[in-house]
Amino acid sequence: MSKKTSFDITVLPGDGIGVEITPVCIELIEKVLTKLDADVSINFTTFEAGAAYYQKTGISLPEEALAHAQQSDATLLACMGLPSIRYPDGREIAPQLELREKLDLYAGVRPVKTMPGLPLPLADERGSQLDFVMIRESTEGLFSSRESFRIEGQGQDEAAYDTQKISRRGCERLFNFAFKMAEQRKQKGKQGLVTCIDKANVLGSFYYMRQVFDEVAQHYPHLEADHIYVDACALQLVRQPWAYDVMVTENMFGDILSDLCAGLMGGMGMAPSGDIGENSAVFQPCHGSAPDIIGQGKANPTAMFLSAALMLEWLGYQHQNQAMLDAANKINQVVEAAYATGDLLPYELGGSDGTVAISSKVFAMLEQ
DSSP states (O other): OOOOOOEEEEEEESSSHHHHHHHHHHHHHHHHHHHHHHHHHEEEEEEEHHHHHHHHHHHSSSSHHHHHHSSSEEEEEEEEBTBBBOOTTOOBBOOHHHHHHHHOEEEEEEEEOOOOOOOOOOOOOOOOEEEEEEEEESSBBBGGGTSOEHHHHHEGGGGGOOBBBOHHHHHHHHHHHHHHHHHHHHHOOOOOOEEEETTTOOOOHHHHHHHHHHHHTTTTTSEEEEEHHHHHHHHHHHHHGGGGEEEEEEHHHHHHHHHHHHHHHGGGGOEEEEEEOSSSEEESSSSSSOGGTTTTTTOOOHHHHHHHHHHHHHHHHTOOOOHHHHHHHHHHHHHHHHHSSSSOGGGGTOOOOOOHHHHHHHHHHOOO
């Protein structure tokens, strides 16, 4: 194992409820490291960025924040953007997209794990919790043309065009990432199955993507590999989501399906994520800044906690540091234990537990 004992983390609380859930998340990380007596230290450096910062300064992501993110070991981001504050062209302010592009964060990782004790939309007939991962390619696909959108023709012949990009390089690195994650999960007793989601029966770009997937799969004969069309996938994620392990897909398909997966977990407040590249990564909850509940204490910190665990796990694997892996496991364990008591029900699930109640319960589980 690596002897590296100090990690630098860029912290971007962002907008809205982000400034409410970030401090308690950092507190949880520090308490876990202390509890485990871990031989590591984490240096957190916080920067303002996002819509509110843009309103004050005319800048959404300051250069010093970007530079720190490029040099640090990872970035912990809460949420950015406020619907009432936009760029002059009408676009919402989303510096997290700029981070993905600048840091080349090609793998959008969306773990899907349900918590016990919650009234969720689906239940496995076997009584077990959901536990699979959706991986979304984050640099290509249909979204890659968002800066090159064009309109051609006039009158009734006028048409708008967005062009999808699926490259061999983009596919190979994404699929290798997915299979390596399946390897890690198989070591923990999971299926070791990677499912490629595409529309290869209609679009040539997806047929090409499937061919590259099959080529990469041959390098992992000890793992299972299969395919599913995106429309059938949407059906099966509602019908039997427990059948899956690691799922991998194009940018736009992943954007849509990951929200469906968040619904299976109980909402965006339960859904963590990581955007990962070769040497950099950004971890953040899937939810937005929630302007309707700012300052009311209703924010659910669960997704932020789980995103922090995902960050520690990535750092552990990236640097072969067992202490970080142990800390990640501990956060996951105490969050699950907090919900297993049956005493927690976040606002978005019809309850009345917000930031203080949920974090206090999690901290209490840590002390047991």
